[in-house]
Amino acid sequence: MSEDRQARHPRGNRKPRRKVCAFCVDKIEYIDYKEFRDLNSRMRRNINERGKILPRRMTGTCAKHQRQLSEAIKRARAIALLPYSAE
Amino acid sequence: MNNYEIIYIIDANVEEGARKELIEKVNGIITNNNGEVVKVEEWGKRRLAYAIDYKTEGYYVYVAFNAEADLPKELSRNLGNNESVIRSQIVKLIEKKHSVKPRPVRAAAPAEEAEAEVVEETAAEASVETVEAAPAEA
Numbered sequence: 001m002s003e004d005r006q007a008r009h010p011r012g013n014r015k016p017r018r019k020v021c022a023f024c025v026d027k028i029e030y031i032d033y034k035e036f037r038d039l040n041s042r043m044r045r046n047i048n049e050r051g052k053i054l055p056r057r058m059t060g061t062c063a064k065h066q067r068q069l070s071e072a073i074k075r076a077r078a079i080a081l082l083p084y085s086a087e
Numbered sequence: 088m089n090n091y092e093i094i095y096i097i098d099a100n101v102e103e104g105a106r107k108e109l110i111e112k113v114n115g116i117i118t119n120n121n122g123e124v125v126k127v128e129e130w131g132k133r134r135l136a137y138a139i140d141y142k143t144e145g146y147y148v149y150v151a152f153n154a155e156a157d158l159p160k161e162l163s164r165n166l167g168n169n170e171s172v173i174r175s176q177i178v179k180l181i182e183k184k185h186s187v188k189p190r191p192v193r194a195a196a197p198a199e200e201a202e203a204e205v206v207e208e209t210a211a212e213a214s215v216e217t218v219e220a221a222p223a224e225a
Contacts, residue, residue, distance in 0.1 A: 033178075034094075034149070037130065051136075079094050079176045080135040080145070 019060025023069075031068040033075035036082050047073065051083040088153050090182075095166055095175035096145035099132055109171060110148055116162055122154030139173050
């Protein structure tokens, strides 16, 4: 079995590096929407300059934290800490 | 009793005296309805991320409080009627059911798995060697 796999990948089967969830690394249990009040907060890495939520495939966030994150961003938008859309 | 937090934005043009009065009034509503104010944070004048009623600035106030379930409705109704409050948001804080700490009962099992993985890896490496070696012999 393992020999077959070797044959299909002649140049070695090095797996692409999987991004790890930044929130899991920091053992964050609750993503707080109030953290968006700081303009240079690292939470801002999860939105692009237009104010859109970045997808998991770009940030590497796990599903559990992405759900919390999207909730937090939407709360921050409602209270005008983040824009719904920006130029 | 539940834990809540509220953020409300006061019009930046409201005088300081009137603003303090308003903050006192909000805290009063909470305490008069069997609530308890835990923390009041004044974030001060901030730029809004987008204009609300053509206003680009607002004075943010954050209050954490404990109260019965019917208070948030009453409080947001009150703030909605107040013309100098341009926006408010109440969030119920939910206590975490799960802990991030690893469960002690299952601590032993992952260690065994890890060992098994190591064994498999060495086996895979060995097969690589044989594959590479075979053409050379031939």
